[in-house]
Amino acid sequence: MSYLQLENLHRQFGSFQALKGIDISLGEGEFLSLLGPSGCGKTTALRLVAGFDRPSAGRILIEGKDLQGMPPNKRDMGMVFQAYSLFPNMTARQNVEFGLKIRGRDKSDRTKRVTDLLELVGLGHAGDRFPHQLSGGMQQRVALARALAIEPRVLLLDEPLSALDAKVRVQLREEIRRIQLELGITTLYVTHDQEEALAISDHVAVMYGGVIEQMGTPSEMYTAPKTPFVAEFIGTMNRLQAHIVDGAAGEVEHAGNRLRIDAARGRTNGERVLILIRPEALDLQAAGGATANGNTLTAEVLTQTFLGPVTRLKMTGGLIADMSTARASALPVGASVVAQVPADGIQLLTLGDDEGVPDIGEGT
Amino acid sequence: MKIHRPRMAPSAVVWLLLAGAYFFLPLYATLDFSLKKNAIGAPCCTLHNYGWVIHNGDFWHTIKISFILALETIVISLLLFVPTIYWVHLKVPKLRPVLAFMALVPFVVPPIVMVVGLLKTFKGTPHWFYAEPWGFLATAYVILAFPYTFFSLDAGFRAIDVHTLTEASQSLGAKWTTTLFKVILPNIRTAALGAAFLTLAVVMGEFTIANLAAFHTFPIFLQYVNESQGFPAGALTLLSFMITWGAMLSLLLVGRKRGARSAVIAGAR
Numbered sequence: 001m002s003y004l005q006l007e008n009l010h011r012q013f014g015s016f017q018a019l020k021g022i023d024i025s026l027g028e029g030e031f032l033s034l035l036g037p038s039g040c041g042k043t044t045a046l047r048l049v050a051g052f053d054r055p056s057a058g059r060i061l062i063e064g065k066d067l068q069g070m071p072p073n074k075r076d077m078g079m080v081f082q083a084y085s086l087f088p089n090m091t092a093r094q095n096v097e098f099g100l101k102i103r104g105r106d107k108s109d110r111t112k113r114v115t116d117l118l119e120l121v122g123l124g125h126a127g128d129r130f131p132h133q134l135s136g137g138m139q140q141r142v143a144l145a146r147a148l149a150i151e152p153r154v155l156l157l158d159e160p161l162s163a164l165d166a167k168v169r170v171q172l173r174e175e176i177r178r179i180q181l182e183l184g185i186t187t188l189y190v191t192h193d194q195e196e197a198l199a200i201s202d203h204v205a206v207m208y209g210g211v212i213e214q215m216g217t218p219s220e221m222y223t224a225p226k227t228p229f230v231a232e233f234i235g236t237m238n239r240l241q242a243h244i245v246d247g248a249a250g251e252v253e254h255a256g257n258r259l260r261i262d263a264a265r266g267r268t269n270g271e272r273v274l275i276l277i278r279p280e281a282l283d284l285q286a287a288g289g290a291t292a293n294g295n296t297l298t299a300e301v302l303t304q305t306f307l308g309p310v311t312r313l314k315m316t317g318g319l320i321a322d323m324s325t326a327r328a329s330a331l332p333v334g335a336s337v338v339a340q341v342p343a344d345g346i347q348l349l350t351l352g353d354d355e356g357v358p359d360i361g362e363g364t
Numbered sequence: 365m366k367i368h369r370p371r372m373a374p375s376a377v378v379w380l381l382l383a384g385a386y387f388f389l390p391l392y393a394t395l396d397f398s399l400k401k402n403a404i405g406a407p408c409c410t411l412h413n414y415g416w417v418i419h420n421g422d423f424w425h426t427i428k429i430s431f432i433l434a435l436e437t438i439v440i441s442l443l444l445f446v447p448t449i450y451w452v453h454l455k456v457p458k459l460r461p462v463l464a465f466m467a468l469v470p471f472v473v474p475p476i477v478m479v480v481g482l483l484k485t486f487k488g489t490p491h492w493f494y495a496e497p498w499g500f501l502a503t504a505y506v507i508l509a510f511p512y513t514f515f516s517l518d519a520g521f522r523a524i525d526v527h528t529l530t531e532a533s534q535s536l537g538a539k540w541t542t543t544l545f546k547v548i549l550p551n552i553r554t555a556a557l558g559a560a561f562l563t564l565a566v567v568m569g570e571f572t573i574a575n576l577a578a579f580h581t582f583p584i585f586l587q588y589v590n591e592s593q594g595f596p597a598g599a600l601t602l603l604s605f606m607i608t609w610g611a612m613l614s615l616l617l618v619g620r621k622r623g624a625r626s627a628v629i630a631g632a633r
Contacts, residue, residue: 050531051534052531052534071534072531073534073535073536073538074537075535078535078536079531079535081528081531083525083528085525085529085531085532086532087529087532087547087550088524088551089551098536098538098546099536102536102537102542143532146536147535147536
């Protein structure tokens with residue numbers, strides 16, 4: 001039986017439908033990230049679970065019990081907010097102790113738990129500091145300890161790392177995951193950062209326009225996106241519009257080039273499809289070089305972006321390829337290249353008659 | 365390494381001296397006046413006028429009334445407006461401009477118009493309310509001090525993240541009252557103190573309403589002495605000035621003692 005369940009959850013603000021019926025089922029101790037762009041409804045969903053807002057329709061259940069009508073202070077949900085939310089008039093220790101005091105826990109018990117939690121988040125030495133004496137990362141650690149102090153049934157995190165700099169963000173997200181695994185606490189995490197979601201979650205639910213586009217493990221989301229939006233949003237993806245020219249042989253045509261793709265076998269001739277190729281799956285060579293099987297696209301290098309061990313090349317026709325920095329130096333801007341498209345491991349999505357390629361910018 | 369502090373520009377010094385003279389010259393003149401004896405050719409200086417004030421029963425009686433009135437006004441104002449402004453910031457921010465507009469009304473309506481209106485409005489209310497300063501006058505002063513209370517508290521609420529602090533407190537299990545008293549109030553303490561100072565100053569100096577409603581408060585006594593006895597009036601003015609400042613300092617110290625940490629935090633924002 002699932003521990004946390006969201007059933008057909010709707011939320012309407014006037015004429016705007018923020019949530020159009022989402023369903024989530026999460027087992028005890030699991031970590032689910034709600035991932036999506038701004039305005040997709042992820043924070044709305046989290047606030048409904050926390051009890052700060054009421055659904056227009058649908059139910060939220062924990063261990064089968066409906067939370068409808070239960071005020072937020074009775075729900076036992078620990079929450080870490082995007083904005084720094086520590087009480088400025090209290091020290092880190094007092095902040096963590098706040099929820100325990102409300103629950104009437106005795107002093108020795110409180111002292112021990114607060115000390116343990118501050119140690120757990122690596123701030124055993126900073127208990128007597130006030131929030132303004134702590135860095136942003138430290139404040140969010142204390143906020144995490146404060147949320148965990150009450151032994152919540154579900155830990156809710158609303159983009160807790162978005163105000164932090166990149167290095168601290170990576171460090172803290174790993175700590176959040178470590179602590180979550182150590183305590184086995186069921187966690188709902190809201191983020192717009194796909195890298196963050198993929199790195200620390202058991203499950204990821206990609207949301208767009210108030211609905212869940214796809215939910216699965218990070219690996220499933222990356223390797224087998226089920227909608228054009230998910231394909232675009234998770235990682236960087238080459239999205240090439242094509243149509244099936246020979247379903248029996250698995251051949252498609254894109255911009256006048258015939259490509260053989262295993263995933264096209266058995267499809268109906270004339271069907272419009274979207275070919276999804278990860279940048280690292282394209283093999284680039286200088287034009288005129290030998291090609292392995294003719295399954296190629298020709299293009300010209302427009303830009304090179306140095307990303308450390310790899311370099312990203314953007315080419316005409318909207319092609320993007322990642323290759324080792326050493327090899328990329330042989331393909332300068334302006335060079336004509338041949339991109340080898342592998343026949344296997346490429347995904348195809350069926351496009352409707354009037355459906356175009358979703359454009360939400362470069363999904364990095 | 366030697367730290368070079370920026371030197372104050374000569375023009376800034378001139379302006380500071382001018383501003384200082386503007387505030388302190390009248391005080392000095394009053395002091396000088398209050399040390400003279402009401403007799404031609406009397407030697408300077410004498411504390412006779414201060415003795416007259418201190419031994420005057422009306423002085424102590426009226427200043428007591430005004431202080432109690434000020435405290436009552438402060439308590440009623442804070443009890444009324446802290447939860448109201450908190451609620452408006454949290455739940456109905458659209459109402460904030462309406463409240464701000466209402467807060468400007470006591471500035472716009474002349475006290476003489478206000479007192480006539482209030483006397484008419486409250487006519488027929490019980491004697492303990494209508495004929496006592498603790499009833500009618502305190503009510504009028506809450507209205508009169510509304511702009512000062514509102515804008516001070518409003519600034520305090522705008523300086524903190526009311527939504528996040530409230531939700532954080534609730535998610536930890538706190539009720540509304542716990543959230544208000546343990547989380548919100550300590551973080552707007554400086555603003556509440558500011559509102560209290562201004563209210564105290566308004567009540568200690570309010571003349572029109574008290575005079576027209578025939579209540580014998582300190583400003584009425586001050587006016588009476590000023591009209592009837594010149595030199596003691598100077599002493600009385602200075603003494604009332606010092607007592608009012610002393611009261612403000614006490615409020616500040618009490619507030620600081622309890623809210624030292626929040627004051628530091630507010631300063632660090």
